[in-house]
Amino acid sequence: MIARIWKGWTTHENASAYEELFKTIVLPKVTEGVSGYISTNLLRREVGDEVEFTTVFWFTSLDAVKSFAGPNFGQAVVPDQVKELMSRYEKTAHHHDVAL
Numbered sequence: 001m002i003a004r005i006w007k008g009w010t011t012h013e014n015a016s017a018y019e020e021l022f023k024t025i026v027l028p029k030v031t032e033g034v035s036g037y038i039s040t041n042l043l044r045r046e047v048g049d050e051v052e053f054t055t056v057f058w059f060t061s062l063d064a065v066k067s068f069a070g071p072n073f074g075q076a077v078v079p080d081q082v083k084e085l086m087s088r089y090e091k092t093a094h095h096h097d098v099a100l
Helices: 012-031 062-069 080-085
Strands: 002-011 037-047 050-059 086-089 094-097
Touching: 002 012, 002 062, 012 037, 012 050, 012 080, 012 086, 050 062, 080 086
Parallel strands: none
Antiparallel strands: 002 050, 002 086, 002 094, 037 050
């Protein structure tokens, strides 16, 4: 199993809008038609003047990650609507083999 982890930061004012966009637009695009997708966790944390979001996508294999993210799977997949709400975000996603 592979965990794909990505972080983005937004303002307190945009945090709820991002969370709603993630649930209604972003997540359905991943869950529909991506073979090997298992589940997602969206983590939210207030850090000073920002809200940090960490997404953890769970896939069965690296091939499943590639079916979602494409051959350059290390790059973050950030839709334009998400970019508009984020103050900043990671340009890459991190992949971990699940050991336990």
